Amino acid sequence: MKMPDAPVSYWENKILDWEKLRYSRLYFFYPVSWTVRSRLYTSIRIIKKRAQKDWTVLELGCGSGILAAQIFTEVGEYQGIDIASNAIELAKRRNLKPNTAFLAGDVLGATFEEKNLVIFLGLTDWLEPEQLRELFSKLRAKNLFFSFTDEKSVSRLNPYFYYRKIMDKSSQNFSYKARNYSEEEIQNLLKQFNYSFEIVKASTILNPGVLVWAKK
Secondary structure: OOOOOOHHHHHHHHHHHHHHHHHOHHHOOOOOHHHHHHHHHHHHHHHHHHOOOOOEEEEEOOOOOOOHHHHHHHOOEEEEEEOOHHHHHHHHHHOOOOOEEEEEOOHHHOOOOOEEEEEEOOHHHHOOHHHHHHHHHHOOEEEEEEEEEEHHHOOOOOHHHHHHHHHHHOOOOOOOOOOOEOHHHHHHHHHHOOOOOEEEEOOOOOOOEEEEEEEO
């Protein structure tokens, strides 16, 4: 399969089907989809527990606004940005609420206003270390809540290992593909920008996803 020439095309061709395969009950047994569903549901519980009613929230890589639909009532203002314009159009239709707003754009090229909380689930997997460092340097938030895939847990015992082998094989000559991080890498990056580091959901042998809450 020939990969597209730019991340915009890649995600506009991918994101809505990707969401359907992972979040729809019709595709409950789709390989490794349960790990993404688990991440979503766990994230909803954590955000509802920790966020305050007057908080301003920004979600990077918001897709079609599935998370937004679950948490907008828990915060004062919610904004989402995603590189795929088709996902943003669906997000706008799904979340027609006064305190929600959605924008199509590349988070690496964006400038950010100060927020109480910035969320990004899944985005880290698609950023190289220098890009992630650049993102952290631009964020103006008191709290960060995000995920990363723990490299130590992506073993041959994990279905995700084989899923990534298959998915990345077709894009081996294309730089825009998923990657894993170590806990130490993430912690060191956060420390550079004066963020604390709290793992609120650790990785397991079967689920390599980690959820982090960072504070400044």
